[in-house]
Amino acid sequence: MEKTQVAAKYLKTGEMFKESLRDGRNVFYQGELIPDVTAHPATGGGIDIMAKIYDAQHNPETQDTLTYLNSEGERVSTAWMIPRTKEDLKTRRALTDYIARETFGVFGRPFDLMPLVPVGMAAYLSKFREKRPEYAQNVLHYIDYAQKNNILGPEVLVDPQNDRSKAAAAGARLFDVELGSKLKGGESTPALLRVVKETEEGIYISGAKAVGSISSQGNEMVLSNLMRPGLLPEESLWLTVPINSPGIHIVCRETVSVDSANAYDHPIKSRGEEMDSFLIFDNVFVEKWRIFNYGVPELNELYGSVxxxxxxxxxxxxxxxxxxxxxxxxxxxxxxxxxxxxxxxxxxxxxxxxxxxxxxxxxxxxxxxxxxxxxxxxxxxxxxxxxxxxxxxxxxxxxxxxxxxxxxxxxxxxxxxxxxxxxxxxxxxxxxxxxxxxxxxxxxxxxxxxxxxxxxxxxxxxxxxxxxxxxxxxxxxxxxxxxxxxxxxxxxxxxxxxxxx
Ligand SMILES: Cc1cc2nc3c(=O)[nH]c(=O)nc-3n(C[C@H](O)[C@H](O)[C@H](O)COP(=O)(O)OP(=O)(O)OC[C@H]3O[C@@H](n4cnc5c(N)ncnc54)[C@H](O)[C@@H]3O)c2cc1C
Missing domain, CATH: 1.20.140.10 (Butyryl-CoA Dehydrogenase, subunit A, domain 3)
Incomplete structure (x- = not known):
């Protein structure tokens, strides 16, 4: 069958992507709620850049780089492909190269980066299964869902910066055995993302995350807390959440790209940028099927591999x-x-x-x-x-x-x-x-x-x-x-x- 004739039911156009962002999200710029992130000078340009990449999924000249036919014969985004062979890695890299060239490499969080975090969990699925079978089964399901919905989003893993001499705010202690052992765990900080309530349907999370690049410009985000001494079970998380979930407040930094800038005077800056944001979570509900780990610190220790x-x-x-x-x-x-x-x-x-x-x-x-x-x-x-x-x-x-x-x-x-x-x-x-x-x-x-x-x-x-x-x-x-x-x-x-x- 001619590739271009395959119905693209799992793909989005740039306009569909933009429409998906008009969803009542709470994004703030300089103290004001942004009514429509696709139209705001601080966020709109970066969204236009990604919208163009979505459009390229439909272009016969580029669609084989951005998409492939899945086992059901449906055209899906390469961004969510699980690499099973070295050839798959090359296929994924061709997509990364394409986006890097289209964006001059200034988009550090394009739509093929975050998917590699859930894919990383799939790479170590048996470890997730061993500790938390009820959540491990969500990993492959989520990848399938995200691929079929052509999801773009950030991975926000780093924790807010405060006094790093305190264990609870220590930042990453991934390999820092010596320093890490001097810090006592168990202290609490309001900054660290944590579960505050659990129900039959899911969990509620509160706290904060930083620095979420493209958080205001994507659909869903992957969240975790970096490994640190004494990470408590309620702080041990791998999960995903829609960006417009009630209780999420996204606070943008000052923009460094002015979309009103003349394209001749500023050929790159005038196109837009990926916006970085501080994320505040206030009792945010996470449905059960979106949780990959909750409660097991050892699964957060897998950060380096995932x-x-x-x-x-x-x-x-x-x-x-x-x-x-x-x-x-x-x-x-x-x-x-x-x-x-x-x-x-x-x-x-x-x-x-x-x-x-x-x-x-x-x-x-x-x-x-x-x-x-x-x-x-x-x-x-x-x-x-x-x-x-x-x-x-x-x-x-x-x-x-x-x-x-x-x-x-x-x-x-x-x-x-x-x-x-x-x-x-x-x-x-x-x-x-x-x-x-x-x-x-x-x-x-x-x-x-x-x-x-x-x-x-x-x-x-x-x-x-x-x-x-x-x-x-x-x-x-x-x-x-x-x-x-x-x-x-x-x-x-x-x-x-x-x-x-
Ligand atoms: C523009 C930008 C975009 C970003 N986007 C994202 C994103 O999308 N998602 C995300 O999760 N994160 C993002 N980050 C965060 C980034 O990953 C962190 O800034 C980085 O990992 C350092 O962590 P920190 O800022 O918390 O440093 P801190 O922990 O506050 O430490 C400050 C400095 O001290 C040193 N240091 C700290 N701890 C150690 C240690 N254990 N061993 C040795 N040296 C140490 C390092 O030099 C470090 O830079 C972004 C950052 C920037 C600047």
Whole structure:
């Protein structure tokens, strides 16, 4: 059967996605309730970006990247595919690459990231079954439901920032055995998300979560609390909840993207952004079928394994973004005619090396991927962690390289209105032309580089890349604890005559 003829009953158009967000949710911007997130300057642009991706699910040219035919012959979103083979991982990565390129990699939480958290639970389903069989059965059911409803949403795992010297507010202590043991558990904090009531139908949760990127712009969110010493049973959760549930208040940070900005003056910033929010939960009801864990701290300890797929997505997105940076570097050099200068070429080579290194880590993590006991193909953890660490550490240097290649061009940028002025515009064209580019074209390139490296929007992305899904100190801890050096230690011991452990 011709692929394009298959009825798309499980897909949404961009407009359907936008309509699904007009659902009475409580989203606040600067103290005011947003009546319609699709139309508000702080949230609407980012929603338009994702709506375009939904539309691409229906485009014959892109539908095989964004969707596939399930076992029933129905076209469904690739975002919710459970990878069973290395080929499936590649199929998923093609989607990540596509979205990263369409969004210039500035959307850290596009619609194919959060699904990897429930998929991560499916990867360790037997552990969930062992401890909480009545909730474990919800995992596969939810993935099926979310795929058929083409759901987009955030995963909000990090807890609100307050005094981290208190156990209850300690933040992630994933590998921090030494520090963690000094903190006593059992203290309570109003910030930590917890169950306050249980009924036959489900549970009620109160507390808060941070930093929920796209919380105001998605349909449903996946929630958990990071592992910490003394996590209480009522704080031990993996679940999902619709964003418009009564009792959820979403408080947006200040926007760094202005949709009224001119697309020429700000080619990226003017498109919109993924909004980050603080989430307050006040007696929010969670239906039973949406719960994957409640009450078992050991299941929250599975964080590192469950989110591995999401971390692979983050590295893949960064690799695709780095490749665009290599392209951007070359465009700058060509626009300025600086490509014949060896020092300039070496800066471009640094950007290329970054892109190639990240790509190599992505490919290696897939090549070394293994099936979990529950039959999910999961990327190699050490390649991923090392790759993410490399990506984070060198990111500021790469941004600096792009800025350096531009020289004065990043400051001597002018607005479209300047170019429309009869005298100024003419003079700018006469005096500031590029190599093979008019002044206005060269200026557009510099506006683009400004938006991806230097603008407030780029500043937020820089912060995001640095800490999202574990900052460098925790990634280092992870590598320290999980990379097996024993064979190499033993080789040295044997070779020089030290006792074998
Ligand atoms: C723009 C942006 C978007 C984000 N989006 C999301 C999202 O969508 N979902 C989500 O769940 N989270 C999100 N986050 C949160 C992000 O994952 C956390 O900021 C990050 O994991 C660090 O946790 P923290 O901010 O609570 O740091 P804190 O615990 O407050 O610690 C501050 C710093 O101290 C150091 N530190 C703390 N604990 C340790 C330790 N045990 N070992 C070593 N060093 C340590 C780290 O350098 C850390 O950055 C986002 C963050 C940003 C900036």
């Amino acid at each position: 989110v591995l797929g999401a971390h692979w997505h983050i590295l893949s997105r960064l690799a695709a973004k780095a490749e665009l940076y290599a392209g951007a570097a070359q465009l700058i050099v060509e626009a300025l005619g600086t490509g014949q200068i060896p020092g300039v070429r070496s800066i471009v080579s640094d950007v290329i090396q970054y892109a190639q290194t990240l790509r190599a880590y992505v490919l290696a993590s897939e090549e070394l991927a293994q099936l979990t006991d529950d039959g999910v193909m999961w990327p190699d953890v050490n390649m991923l962690t090392a790759g993410r660490l490399h990506g984070i550490i060198h990111y500021p240097k790469i941004i600096h390289n792009l800025q350096e290649l531009c020289g004065q061009g990043l400051v001597m940028r002018f607005s479209e209105k300047d170019y429309e002025h009869p005298y100024i515009g003419g003079k700018l064209e006469e005096l500031l032309f590029g190599r093979g580019l008019t002044s206005k074209q060269k200026n557009l390139l510099m506006n683009f580089i400004w938006d991806i490296t230097t603008d407030s929007h780029a500043g937020r992305i820089g912060l995001f890349e640095n800490v999202n899904a574990l900052p460098a100190p925790l990634l280092r801890e992870r590598l320290y604890h999980e990379y097996d050096r024993t064979p190499f230690m033993n080789h040295i011991r044997k070779s020089i005559g030290l006792p074998l452990a």
